[in-house]
């Protein structure tokens with residue numbers, strides 16, 4: 103998508119043919135910084151410390167990490183080693199394991215002298231594929247927005263609530279939850295997005311709001327607790343969120359707080375959609391609550407908040423007593439029964455084993 107008048111992806115191969123350049127999301131919306139990362143250790147840090155984040159982008163970044171390892175040492179042992187090192191950086195997003203499995207499965211049969219070049223090529227393909235998947239999600243989700251718009255007065259916007267950032271910053275381009283929003287905007291369908299701030303790291307306030315502003319999408323930032331109130335007053339037509347892992351039974355794991363939005367949506371008959379590319383489906387698990395590992399992040403993310411001071415400095419402030427402990431589960435699981443539909447690259451599936459199987463018959 104565009105930053106100013108220039109098109110960017112979130113990650114691209116550097117001119118040296120070996121490193122990648124990434125948009126360093128830690129500084130947004132206050133500062134737009136691009137970082138060059140050229141080592142496996144650097145890739146692990148960028149994923150763990152959330153310079154890049156969002157399930158699809160984590161996957162693509164790890165694929166480039168495998169390629170960097172192959173350029174240093176293309177042995178089987180190194181291939182297994184980089185899989186382990188990168189896999190443990192963030193435990194919940196299944197796209198990480200998907201991309202690492204994809205890279206290892208592709209590289210293993212190749213002679214070691216061919217692996218580095220092939221790995222960079224495959225990582226680039228995975229990045230390109232992500233763009234295509236998200237665009238297709240956008241086309242399928244657009245139909246839902248069009249249906250809602252058709253029931254409104256001409257010019258009246260479709261009000262969409264979203265949580266966290268499942269935007270282009272969370273993918274290579276377009277985003278998942280945001281792809282239908284961008285396509286609706288391009289098609290001239292009036293939309294208005296309520297952006298959940300998404301504590302503790304404020305991905306909504308910092309990233310989704312920045313994206314919406316950058317693309318001229320009318321939007322309003324709300325605190326996480328406002329969603330239920332807005333739904334009770336008929337101010338939300340639909341919810342669209344992303345997901346870090348959706349099970350074969352249709353349970354949806356996503357940023358902490360998503361479950362509460364789904365509960366409020368069900369209580370108010372507001373459709374609750376989840377947008378996801380197929381690499382986000384974990385076909386090996388059924389019960390999301392029992393089987394998905396939930397990342398526990400540092401308590402500092404709860405107790406300390408980043409922002410821009412009046413004199414323009416990007417700084418952290420403490421918002422709770424020094425001695426108060428904080429817990430920071432980063433994701434929660436929304437049971438399939440609360441999900442209206444899964445917007446995939448192939449169409450909108452029912453959130454159930456039957457629904458997903460019908461959409462992906464080979465699985």
Ligand SMILES: CSC[C@@H](O)[C@@H](O)C(=O)COP(=O)(O)O
Pocket residue numbers: 155156157158195265266267268269272273277278279305343344345346356357432
């Ligand atoms: C298309 S991104 C889907 C999810 O990864 C997104 O909704 C999300 O929860 C991101 O969490 P984050 O902790 O910022 O990586």
